[in-house]
Amino acid sequence: xxxxxxxxxxxxxxxxxxxxxxxxxxxxxxxxxxxxxxxxxxxxxxxxxxxxxxxxxxxxxxxxxxxxxxxxxxxxxxxxxxxxxxxxxxxxxxxxxxxxxxxxxxxxxxxxxxxxxxxxxxxxxxxxxxxxxxxxxxxxxxxxxxxxxxxxxxxxxxxxxxxxxxxxxxxxxxxxxxxxxxxxxxxxxxxxxxxxxxxxxxxxxxxxxxxxxxxxxxxxxxxxxxxxxxxxxx
Numbered sequence: 001x002x003x004x005x006x007x008x009x010x011x012x013x014x015x016x017x018x019x020x021x022x023x024x025x026x027x028x029x030x031x032x033x034x035x036x037x038x039x040x041x042x043x044x045x046x047x048x049x050x051x052x053x054x055x056x057x058x059x060x061x062x063x064x065x066x067x068x069x070x071x072x073x074x075x076x077x078x079x080x081x082x083x084x085x086x087x088x089x090x091x092x093x094x095x096x097x098x099x100x101x102x103x104x105x106x107x108x109x110x111x112x113x114x115x116x117x118x119x120x121x122x123x124x125x126x127x128x129x130x131x132x133x134x135x136x137x138x139x140x141x142x143x144x145x146x147x148x149x150x151x152x153x154x155x156x157x158x159x160x161x162x163x164x165x166x167x168x169x170x171x172x173x174x175x176x177x178x179x180x181x182x183x184x185x186x187x188x189x190x191x192x193x194x195x196x197x198x199x200x201x202x203x204x205x206x207x208x209x210x211x212x213x214x215x216x217x218x219x220x221x222x223x224x225x226x227x228x229x230x231x232x233x234x
Contacts, residue, residue, distance in 0.1 A: 001054075001218075004032055005061045012068045015075070022075045025068055032065055036218045045215040058218055065219050066186050070142065073121035077148045098127040105180060105208055109133035112177045116193060117184030118164065120145035124182065126153065129161040137174045138164040169196045178205055185210040185220040198230060207231075 008028050015021040035041055048054045107113060111134040115125045118138025125138040140146050143166045153162045165172065178201060183193060190209065197207065212220025227233055 001057045001061050004028070004035070005057070005064050008032070008061075008068050009064050012064070012071055015071060019075065019079075022072060026072050029065060029069060029072065032061075032219055036215060042215050049214070061218060062221070066188075066221075069186070070119065070145065073119050074145065074148055077121045077152045094123050095127050098124050099131055102128065102132070102208075105206065107132045107134050107180055111135070111179045112174070113137070113180045113182065114139060114172075114174060114178045115182045115184070116140075116169075117187040118145075118149060119184070119186070120148040120152075122149045122152065122164070124184075125149070125162060125164075126156050126158065129158045130156060134161070134180075136162050137172075138162070139169075139172070140164070140166060142166070169193070169200060175200050181205060181207045183207065183209045185212060188221050190221065190223050191225050194227070194231075 008025070011021055011025040011028055015025050107128060109132065111132065113128055113134050113136045115122070115128070115136060115138045118125050118140050120140075120142070122138045125136050128134055129136045138146070138149055140149070146164045146166045149164045153159055153164070156162075163174075165174070169175065181197065181201070183190060187193060190211065194207075194209075197205075209223065210220075211223035212218075213222045213224065216222075
């Protein structure tokens with residue numbers, strides 16, 4: 001994990017100076033995803049998961065990978081064309097994954113969806129609008145990511161359904177009409193976001209919370225809170 005953290009951190013620095021390095025950085029992030037789901041990694045996790053130094057290294061690796069992924073998404077959004085998106089195997093797989101993920105979430109043309117943590121390469125936001133005909137707002141604290149995401153939406157020709165914002169939840173007018181909320185896996189402060197939403201949304205709003213516990217926390221922010229007293233969980 002130390003080696004991966006070091007490699008990803010160095011490639012992130014190089015990529016900001018030399019765009020050609022983004023391809024290498026993307027390969028290294030793919031390698032991290034593959035390592036995370038290997039049987040050997042899972043076995044080792046069961047042995048070392050309670051070790052404090054292992055947990056500290058996991059936290060460092062996750063922060064480094066999350067920062068790198070944000071950079072990669074910005075680069076992809078600026079450089080990839082709509083034709084490339086249609087023919088890209090990785091993106092095709094990702095879009096299908098989003099469709100499968102949302103089948104049980106009851107989104108339709110009348111839905112108003114808020115996606116928290118949409119990023120610069122908002123595939124989930126665009127897929128929801130394109131496939132379900134729903135009105136979607138992507139929310140992200142990174143103003144540069146929001147600007148880039150707006151340009152990507154133009155390539156999909158669905159600007160009437162999609163918008164992006166870096167506003168705070170407390171001042172977001174879209175929440176008044178929101179029917180569904182999705183919180184991205186790379187949103188770090190999930191419990192704070194949920195506590196804010198509890199005060200701001202109608203009780204009939206549906207929320208999908210993405211997270212990665214256990215070995216998946218290597219590349220996803222975990223969530224280990226009991227919500228049974230405050231929320232109806234499914």
